[in-house]
Structure formats: structure tokens, C-alpha cells
Amino acid sequence: MDNALTDIVKIEYLQPDKAEFSLKNGYIALKNDQTEYDRVFLHRCFPNELTEEYLSVLDRDNNEIGVIRRIDDFPEETRELLRGELKRKYHIYTIKAILSINEKYGYSYWKIKDSEGERDFTVRDTYRSINRITGDRVTVTDVDGNRFEIPSLEALDRRSRRKIEQYL
Amino acid sequence: MGKLRNALKRVLKKEKRKTPAEIRRALYAALPHEDLDGTLITAFAYNIDNDGNPVNGAVIVSDKAVAVYADKAEIARYNISECEKYEYRALVGACEISVTDRDGEHIVCRGDNSKCELFAKNVRRLERLRETGCFSDDETLEVYRICPKCGRKLPKSMQTCMHCADKKSMLKRLLAIAKPFRWYILASALLFFISFAVQLAGPYVNKLLVDGYIDSADAKAQASAGGASSNIILRGFLLIILLMLGLRVASYVITSLRNLSVMQAGTGFIIELRRRVFEKIQELSVRAVSKRTSGELMRRVTGDSSQLENFIIGQLPNIIEQTVLLVSITVILIVYDPHLALLILIPMPVCLAGWRFLRRFFHRMYGKQWEAESRTGTVLYDIFSGIRVVKAYRTEKKEFERYDKAAYEEKQIAVKNETVFNLVDPMFGFIMNLGAMFLLYYTGTHILSGVMSLGDAAMLSSYVTLLYGHIGWVANLPRIITRAFTSMVKIFDVIDEKTDVADAAEAKEHTIRGDIDIEDLTFGYEEGTDVLKKVDLHIPAGKMVGIVGRSGAGKSTLINLIMRLYDPDGGRICIDGTDLKDISQNSLRSQIGAVLQETFLFKGTIYDNIAYALPGCSKEKVLSAAKAAGAHDFIIKLPDGYDTVIGENGHTLSGGERQRVSIARALLRDPRILILDEATASLDTETEKNIQDTLQKLIRDRTTIAIAHRLSTLRNADFLVVLDKGSVSEVGTHEELMRTKGIYYELVMAQRQMSSRSRK
Numbered sequence: 001m002d003n004a005l006t007d008i009v010k011i012e013y014l015q016p017d018k019a020e021f022s023l024k025n026g027y028i029a030l031k032n033d034q035t036e037y038d039r040v041f042l043h044r045c046f047p048n049e050l051t052e053e054y055l056s057v058l059d060r061d062n063n064e065i066g067v068i069r070r071i072d073d074f075p076e077e078t079r080e081l082l083r084g085e086l087k088r089k090y091h092i093y094t095i096k097a098i099l100s101i102n103e104k105y106g107y108s109y110w111k112i113k114d115s116e117g118e119r120d121f122t123v124r125d126t127y128r129s130i131n132r133i134t135g136d137r138v139t140v141t142d143v144d145g146n147r148f149e150i151p152s153l154e155a156l157d158r159r160s161r162r163k164i165e166q167y168l
Numbered sequence: 169m170g171k172l173r174n175a176l177k178r179v180l181k182k183e184k185r186k187t188p189a190e191i192r193r194a195l196y197a198a199l200p201h202e203d204l205d206g207t208l209i210t211a212f213a214y215n216i217d218n219d220g221n222p223v224n225g226a227v228i229v230s231d232k233a234v235a236v237y238a239d240k241a242e243i244a245r246y247n248i249s250e251c252e253k254y255e256y257r258a259l260v261g262a263c264e265i266s267v268t269d270r271d272g273e274h275i276v277c278r279g280d281n282s283k284c285e286l287f288a289k290n291v292r293r294l295e296r297l298r299e300t301g302c303f304s305d306d307e308t309l310e311v312y313r314i315c316p317k318c319g320r321k322l323p324k325s326m327q328t329c330m331h332c333a334d335k336k337s338m339l340k341r342l343l344a345i346a347k348p349f350r351w352y353i354l355a356s357a358l359l360f361f362i363s364f365a366v367q368l369a370g371p372y373v374n375k376l377l378v379d380g381y382i383d384s385a386d387a388k389a390q391a392s393a394g395g396a397s398s399n400i401i402l403r404g405f406l407l408i409i410l411l412m413l414g415l416r417v418a419s420y421v422i423t424s425l426r427n428l429s430v431m432q433a434g435t436g437f438i439i440e441l442r443r444r445v446f447e448k449i450q451e452l453s454v455r456a457v458s459k460r461t462s463g464e465l466m467r468r469v470t471g472d473s474s475q476l477e478n479f480i481i482g483q484l485p486n487i488i489e490q491t492v493l494l495v496s497i498t499v500i501l502i503v504y505d506p507h508l509a510l511l512i513l514i515p516m517p518v519c520l521a522g523w524r525f526l527r528r529f530f531h532r533m534y535g536k537q538w539e540a541e542s543r544t545g546t547v548l549y550d551i552f553s554g555i556r557v558v559k560a561y562r563t564e565k566k567e568f569e570r571y572d573k574a575a576y577e578e579k580q581i582a583v584k585n586e587t588v589f590n591l592v593d594p595m596f597g598f599i600m601n602l603g604a605m606f607l608l609y610y611t612g613t614h615i616l617s618g619v620m621s622l623g624d625a626a627m628l629s630s631y632v633t634l635l636y637g638h639i640g641w642v643a644n645l646p647r648i649i650t651r652a653f654t655s656m657v658k659i660f661d662v663i664d665e666k667t668d669v670a671d672a673a674e675a676k677e678h679t680i681r682g683d684i685d686i687e688d689l690t691f692g693y694e695e696g697t698d699v700l701k702k703v704d705l706h707i708p709a710g711k712m713v714g715i716v717g718r719s720g721a722g723k724s725t726l727i728n729l730i731m732r733l734y735d736p737d738g739g740r741i742c743i744d745g746t747d748l749k750d751i752s753q754n755s756l757r758s759q760i761g762a763v764l765q766e767t768f769l770f771k772g773t774i775y776d777n778i779a780y781a782l783p784g785c786s787k788e789k790v791l792s793a794a795k796a797a798g799a800h801d802f803i804i805k806l807p808d809g810y811d812t813v814i815g816e817n818g819h820t821l822s823g824g825e826r827q828r829v830s831i832a833r834a835l836l837r838d839p840r841i842l843i844l845d846e847a848t849a850s851l852d853t854e855t856e857k858n859i860q861d862t863l864q865k866l867i868r869d870r871t872t873i874a875i876a877h878r879l880s881t882l883r884n885a886d887f888l889v890v891l892d893k894g895s896v897s898e899v900g901t902h903e904e905l906m907r908t909k910g911i912y913y914e915l916v917m918a919q920r921q922m923s924s925r926s927r928k
Contacts, residue, residue, distance in 0.1 A: 116222045
């Protein structure tokens with residue numbers, strides 16, 4: 001009786017030995033069992049915590065084909081393929097350092113450093129645009145809806161941390 | 169080749185700063201040197217490569233080919249004649265454009281979220297080119313929402329760049345609005361100057377008193393000598409006391425008068441401003457209004473304008489008063505004794521800086537406390553509003569602990585803050601008072617050496633108190649002004665917004681017969697996601713059409729467009745052969761009666777809510793409308809009948825009752841076109857049938873458009889339209905559609921199955 005719910009509603013997990021992913025024109029295709037899909041989309045069920053687990057695989061009409069329980073269950077090349085696709089689908093800038101935050105008339109203008117170099121963005125309603133995901137991980141959403149992530153506040157240098165601290 | 173590269177460089181580098189038309193012109197100049205020929209259609213930049221990494225890329229489209237460049241080198245080219253489909257797709261934090269040709273789908277380019285609008289618009293343009301072979305003039309298509317001055321992207325709900333808003337011209341416009349109140353303003357200004365004079369005179373009279381009588385050996389000697397001279401002295405003394413009293417009274421009267429006049433000017437001005445903002449918001453289209461949350465709009469109408477009101481009535485007089493006071497005291501001091509003035513003025517900036525620092529420090533400190541307080545509040549609100557769920561899951565204890573924890577945190581922060589405040593604040597006060605000590609020392613030594621009189625010392629000390637007493641306020645000034653300016657910019661932003669669903673210049677009144685023609689209609693609430701695609705539909709006058717389809721198929725959207733709450737992105741809607749845009753919105757909507765999915769009732773009586781559609785109509789008419797809608801029967805059962813107050817704090821109507829009131833409201837108008845969007849969904853089948861039978865008689869010669877999930881609702885419809893994923897997939901009568909066995913057939917079968925199962 002304990003498992004009644006999970007017995008009745010079965011989540012279709014994709015089997016590593018049956019699901020074949022392949023790269024095609026800049027996106028991924030799937031051959032699952034005998035069915036071929038010329039393009040599939042990955043969607044994280046828990047984007048905040050589990051970035052490589054519980055990935056829903058959708059077809060062109062947004063119907064779920066199945067769920068990838070864990071990327072690590074798949075062979076090496078497939079893993080790379082899936083990670084590449086995730087990177088393309090979920091675009092996020094990683095903040096390495098905060099150079100300045102200037103507030104003026106209700107908007108704040110940020111200058112940060114990411115892996116590519118310096119980057120500027122504008123944030124509206126600063127307090128509400130900063131989200132604490134887990135204790136130490138923070139995201140900032142700018143006026144466009146782009147996301148900027150600080151993987152760990154602790155790991156930031158002291159100056160950067162002091163700049164963002166007043167908004168936390 | 170070289171020229172193209174240079175042009176590309178320009179696109180990438182100046183993309184932020186320049187308007188797109190200029191970019192395209194620059195590119196176009198470079199085109200003939202490339203093997204990419206034909207007419208330039210569009211060019212735009214993208215910023216993410218195929219591996220999800222940042223890149224400087226550009227896409228150039230001519231009417232022959234789509235060429236993709238990354239870091240100045242061509243990486244792909246697609247032949248326009250072979251392209252079968254262009255698609256825009258939103259990812260998470262990013263978006264992409266893809267093209268489908270004989271070899272399947274290809275990704276053209278990707279960009280982060282700042283490119284969404286640009287990509288979506290370009291895809292739409294490419295699709296139009298593919299279908300019709302023509303494209304609209306680029307220069308008129310606005311793809312960027314950037315500030316032409318600083319290149320920053322404009323925030324979604326704003327038209328003006330907060331960074332570059334022309335504050336001077338806005339001030340001018342504020343003054344223009346204030347014009348009707350100019351006499352009050354002048355009077356205020358005059359009273360201001362009188363009140364300065366009175367304020368400044370106070371310490372001087374004080375000095376006269378001290379030097380002439382209290383501390384004057386001369387006066388003392390004469391007074392003690394008695395006789396006539398002592399009387400004269402006493403009279404002079406009394407006169408001065410009376411003068412001081414007079415000054416006090418005058419100051420009181422003048423300040424009161426001044427405040428009254430400022431109040432008159434300020435309130436009148438603010439109400440005028442608020443009226444303008446509200447009027448403007450009412451005028452804006454649903455799209456413009458719904459892109460802002462209602463909270464944001466409320467803030468604009470009430471919050472921002474009261475911020476301005478506060479500034480104009482509360483702060484502006486103060487600013488003028490204090491500034492003039494500060495300047496005149498400084499001048500007096502300098503004239504009196506430059507050394508002393510220096511001594512008093514030098515610590516001023518230090519004190520100002522100290523104050524500012526302290527303010528920020530406390531602000532941060534109390535900010536945390538405020539946050540903790542609001543957290544506790546949220547927890548409480550959560551528990552109270554979800555009390556049934558809490559009870560049902562027996563989680564009272566857990567919730568109590570949650571509250572306890574939040575309250576404890578709040579207490580911790582509050583205790584810490586109070587401790588710091590009580591240590592720091594007196595200390596700062598002490599430091600500020602050190603200045604007064606210096607003054608005391610300076611004046612003291614001068615009095616002792618006989619250079620300065622006691623009266624002078626008292627006067628100087630009063631002036632210095634006036635000067636330093638408001639230093640905290642001066643330190644706070646920039647913040648006050650910034651806040652007022654922010655509100656001003658936001659208010660003008662609304663007032664200046666263009667209405668996007670506007671009446672055409674020669675829009676006319678039109679008496680509707682009811683023929684509706686929908687031609688090639690395309691529409692999406694957001695860029696790139698079309699809710700309706702190429703809908704073609706003819707609804708003859710006086711017919712009833714039922715619209716069916718799955719959730720999200722675009723049924724309600726179609727109705728919104730027919731009511732012209734939005735303008736279509738492509739195609740057009742005509743009523744009796746006239747484009748909706750050429751019919752004045754007043755005339756159009758006064759002839760359409762709509763019962764919408766969300767049956768919104770205003771706070772007020774039931775009678776008011778029904779009569780809302782036709783203010784001032786007769787009671788009989790309201791009664792018959794209610795009767796036709798099946799509302800009469802339940803209304804007369806209420807103790808207060810039609811006078812029952814509903815809405816907030818009033819009587820609560822059930823979903824079905826609300827629907828019947830809204831139907832009555834729609835019928836009251838005697839509309840030429842009746843729109844029923846799930847109008848009877850919350851009613852039981854019996855009541856629904858009764859209403860429908862009445863409706864059937866009423867709608868005989870009116871065009872009626874009805875949406876319903878329960879297909880039995882539509883059994884009276886002359887014909888049915890099945891929408892699927894935004895397109896018309898089937899049109900016909902019930903019998904015809906059942907025969908073709910398409911989507912409608914499936915829907916009917918599914919519903920029959922459900923009802924037969926529930927009957928078992």
C-alpha cells in the first residue's frame with residue numbers, strides 16, 4: 001500500500017541502453033526503442049538543486065517522451081551531448097566579481113566580471129531581483145530577464161561581497 | 169570583404185549605441201562587395217554560439233540568402249528560396265532562431281534574453297517574407313527598446329530612460345500643470361520671505377534687549393536713579409518685550425497663512441496630476457496596462473504622486489526656507505566677524521559628512537530589522553490565510569514553531585539595533601555640541617576682553633543654533649530630491665505613453681448590423697508566441713456561433729480581438745465590412761455585450777452592478793434583464809433584494825450567481841453583438857437550460873459568439889468553429905462535424921463517455 005501512488009502513476013524513465021541521443025544541426029535527436037525523434041528538448045525538473053538529474057525529455061509538441069533519471073547513468077559521449085544541450089538551453093552568466101553597483105532612481109546599474117570579462121547590466125527593483133537559492137547561492141535577474149549567478153557568496157572576494165551584501 | 173568586416177565590426181561595437189536603421193544602412197553600404205547579393209532585408213546581432221558560449225555574431229538577411237557570421241567570419245548560409253520555415257524559440261535565459269530547409273531544422277543563432285524581442289520580430293519578418301514575398305519597411309519597425317542617449321535598454325514598463333530623463337523639461341511641465349495655482353504659489357513665496365525676516369529679526373531684537381537694558385550699565389544706573397529717566401528706560405524695555413511678543417505672534421500667523429496657501433497650491437496641483445495619470449491609464453490599451461502589474465499602476469497613481477505631493481507641500485517650502493535662512497545667516501556672520509564665520513562654517517562639511525554616514529549606517533541597520541519584521545508578518549499572513557490547510561494537515565505545531573523562530577530572529581535584530589543606536593546617537597550628539605563649546609569659548613573671551621557685548625554673543629549663539637539645528641536635514645536633502653525626481657519621471661512616463669490601440673483619425677460612429685469578417689488574423693500576447701495564426705472566419709449577422717477547442721486554443725483571445733481590447737499583429741477584423749480600426753471604440757463597445765470568464769463585479773449594490781452597463785436606465789429594464797439572465801429569482805430572496813451590497817465586505821455571491829448578474833449586465837445594453845465566454849459554466853445544467861431558452865428568444869437577430877467547454881451549452885448554435893492551436897481546424901454544424909469525425913467528434917465523444925460514466 002505504501003507505494004500505491006507511484007505504482008499507479010509510472011514515471012517513464014529513459015533507459016541508457018535503449019535511448020540513443022545524437023547531435024544534429026546544433027541540437028539533439030533521439031532514438032528511443034524504435035521511435036525516432038528528429039529533435040528533442042531537455043527540461044530540468046529541479047533546476048535549482050539537481051542540474052543533472054530528473055531531466056524531462058520533450059518532443060516538438062512538448063509531450064514528454066520520458067525522464068532521464070541521472071545523466072551519469074548514460075555512457076560518456078551521451079553525457080557530453082546532454083551537458084552541451086543543457087548548457088545551450090539554460091543560459092546563465094556566472095559572476096566572478098562585482099566591480100560596482102550604482103543605484104539611481106530606483107534602478108541599479110551593475111558592472112561585473114564573468115568568465116569572459118566585464119559585463120554591464122541593469123536591475124530594476126534591486127531587492128526583489130536578488131534571489132537566494134540556497135544559503136550561499138544567489139541569482140540576480142536583470143531587466144531583460146537574464147540571470148546572473150553567484151555560485152557561492154563565501155567564495156566571492158571581500159569587496160564584491162560587501163557590495164552585494166547591502167541588498168541581501 | 170574588408171569593407172563588410174568593418175561594417176560588421178561597427179554593428180557589433182555600436183549595436184548598443186546606434187539605432188537599427190543606421191546599422192542596416194552601414195551594412196547595406198558594404199553589401200555589394202560581398203557575394204551576398206540582393207536587397208538587404210534585415211541585419212541583427214546575436215551573442216551566444218552553438219556551444220552556449222558568448223560570441224560576437226551577426227546575421228544578415230538579403231532577399232536571396234540568410235548569412236550567419238561569428239567573430240567576423242561567415243559560418244553558415246541558407247538559401248532563402250529553400251527555407252520552409254523560420255522559428256523563434258524561447259529557452260531559459262536565452263532564445264534561438266531556427267530555419268527548416270530540405271535537410272531539416274538548423275539553428276541559425278542564439279542569444280541571451282536581451283535578444284528575445286529582436287529575434288522574435290525578425291522571425292516574424294522572415295515568415296512574412298516567405299509567405300508573401302514582401303516585407304515591411306525596416307525603418308518603421310522598432311526592434312530595440314534602448315535609450316538613444318546612453319544605449320541602455322529601457323526597462324519593460326518604462327518609455328523613458330531613468331538615467332537620461334530630461335529633468336529640466338519635466339520641471340517645466342510640472343510648472344505648466346501648476347499654472348492655475350500660481351496666485352497661491354506667489355502668495356506662498358511672499359509669505360516665505362516675510363517669515364525669514366521675522367525669524368532673522370528674533371535674535372537681533374534679543375540682542376537689543378540684552379545690550380540696551382539687561383547688560384547695560386547706563387540703563388541700570390538710570391533705572392536705579394528713578395524719576396523720569398527710569399520711566400523712559402522701563403517704557404523702552406517694555407516696548408522691546410512687546411516687540412518680541414509681536415514677532416512671535418507674527419511668525420505664528422505668517423507660518424499658518426503660508427502653510428495654508430502652500431496646502432492650497434500643492435493639493436490642487438497633486439489632484440490635477442493624479443487625475444491626469446488616471447485618465448491616461450484608462451485610455452491605455454489592455455496590452456499596455458497588463459504589461460504592468462496592477463500593484464505597479466496603483467503605485468503610479470497613488471504612491472508616486474503622494475511622493476511628489478509630500479515633496480511639494482512638505483519638503484519644497486522647507487528647502488526654500490532653509491536655504492535662504494542658511495545663506496542669510498552665513499552672510500550676517502561673515503559681515504559681523506569673518507574669523508568667527510570661518511570658525512563656525514569650517515566644521516559644517518565635516519558634520520554633514522558625519523551625518524550622512526550615520527544615516528546610511530542606521531538605514532542599513534534598520535533595513536535588516538524592517539525585513540525581519542516583514543518576514544514575521546508574512547509567516548503570520550501565510551498561516552492565517554491558509555488556516556484550513558494547516559488544520560487539515562495538522563501542522564499547527566510546525567507553523568507555530570515557524571512563527572516563533574521568525575519572531576525570535578526579529579527580537580535578536582531589534583535588541584542589537586537598539587543597543588547600537590543608544591550608544592552611537594548620544595555620542596554623535598556630543599560631538600556636534602563640541603562646536604557650540606568652541607563658539608562659547610570664542611565669544612566668552614571676546615566679551616571678557618570687551619570686544620563683544622553680551623547681546624552680540626546671544627544673537628550669534630541663536631544664529632548658530634539655527635544653522636546647526638538643521639544640519640541633519642541638509643544631509644538628507646539629496647535623498648529627498650532624488651526620491652521626488654524618481655516619482656516625477658515615472659509619472660511623466662505614464663502621461664507620455666502613446667496609446668497603442670488608438671482610434672484612427674477618421675474613426676466614425678457605426679451602427680452595427682452584426683456581420684463579422686475575420687481575415688488572416690495573427691496575434692500573440694508576447695513576441696514570438698502566436699496565440700492565433702491566420703484565422704479566417706465569417707460570422708453572418710444575427711447568427712449564433714459556438715467556438716470550441718481545447719484549453720489554450722485561443723478562444724478567449726479571439727474574443728478579446730473582436731472587442732478590440734488588443735489590435736491584431738497581422739490580418740484584420742471587419743464588422744459589416746468596416747475595419748475595427750475605423751470604428752470609434754466608444755461606438756464599438758457600446759454595441760457589444762460581453763460576459764467574460766472572469767465575472768468581475770464592482771463593490772456596490774447588485775442594482776448598480778447590473779445598471780453599470782447603462783447608467784441611468786429605468787428600474788423596469790434592470791428587472792427584465794435580471795429576469796432574462798435568471799438572476800431575478802435569487803436576488804429577490806436576499807433580504808435587501810437589488811440593494812444588496814456585494815463585493816468587498818459585502819454579501820458573497822456564489823460563482824453561478826455572479827455569472828447571472830454579469831449576464832444581466834450584458835443583456836441590459838441590448839447589444840448588437842453578444843459575447844458569452846463560458847458565461848454559464850458555473851451553473852447547473854437545469855439553470856443553464858432555463859437561461860438559454862430565454863436567451864434564445866433574445867438573441868434571435870443578434871450576432872452571438874459563445875465559448876463553452878460543456879458542448880451541450882452550444883446546442884442552439886447555428887454553426888460551430890473548432891479552434892486548434894490558434895488556427896481554425898473545423899467549421900460546420902453539429903451534425904456536419906460529427907460526420908467528419910475530427911477534433912469536435914473526439915471532444916463530444918469524450919464528454920459523452922464522462923457523463924455516461926458518472927451516470928453509472
